[in-house]
Each structure stands twice: as structure tokens, then as C-alpha cells.
Amino acid sequence: MSFSTWLRSEVEYTRDLADSGWHGAVSAWENMSEEQPVSEVLSRSARASVAPTVMCAGLGALCALLIRRGKPSRPVAVALGLAGGFLGFTAAVAWETRELSSEVARGAWRQMSTTRDSHWLDRHPINFG
DSSP: HHHHHHHHHHHHHHHHHHHHHHHHHHHHHHHHHHSSOOOHHHHHHHHTTTHHHHHHHHHHHHHHHTTTTTOHHHHHHHHHHHHHHHHHHHHHHHHHHHHHHHHHHHHHHHHHHHHHHHHHHHHHHOOOO
């Protein structure tokens, strides 16, 4: 097998693998959204993220005190407070939606495993007779 033939085969396999992963994720997303609307899950997670956002924003502003040794400048305190709030909100939303994202990842993995098994069987045919 020449290098170009091998490379073409591997590129096609990678494309098939990525495509099956995408379709698995989309089908898992659709199944989850039938059970419970995604907008409801996201709004609930945003409401639950208020406390971590405020706490991390406060910690970010407090870090300005530590950096400037008791003489914080307002722009630094605001910037660190915003950065802390952003990180707190992002982490809280990710934590609250972990069931949704794990189900989507699981669906993608299942489809990719099927494609991988099919590829292996094409390369290593089993003769039952």
C-alpha cells in the first residue's frame, strides 16, 4: 500500500469517525431536549450560578488588595472582579449542566465506537466457515 493510498484511507476514516461522533451528539441532544427543554435547564443553571459568580467576583477584587499590598487601584480591582465573576459563572454553569453534557458526550462516544468497530471489521474480516 502506498503512502498516498494509506493517507487517503486514514483521512476518510477520520472524517467518518468525526461525522459519526457529531451525529451521535446531535441525537443525544435531541433525546435530552425531548425529556426536558434545554432552555429550562440553562435558565435553572444560570439562576443557580448567581452565588458562585458573586463569590468569585469578590475573591477577584480581593486579589487586587493582595497584588497592590493594601493599596488597590480601582481599574485593577474591577478587572480582577470581572475576571473572577466570569470564571465563577462559567464554572457554575458547567457544573449545573454536567448531566446534559455527559449525555451528549456519551451519545457521541457510542456512535464513534460503532464506526470504529465497523472499520476494524473491514480491515480484519472474520471468516465463519
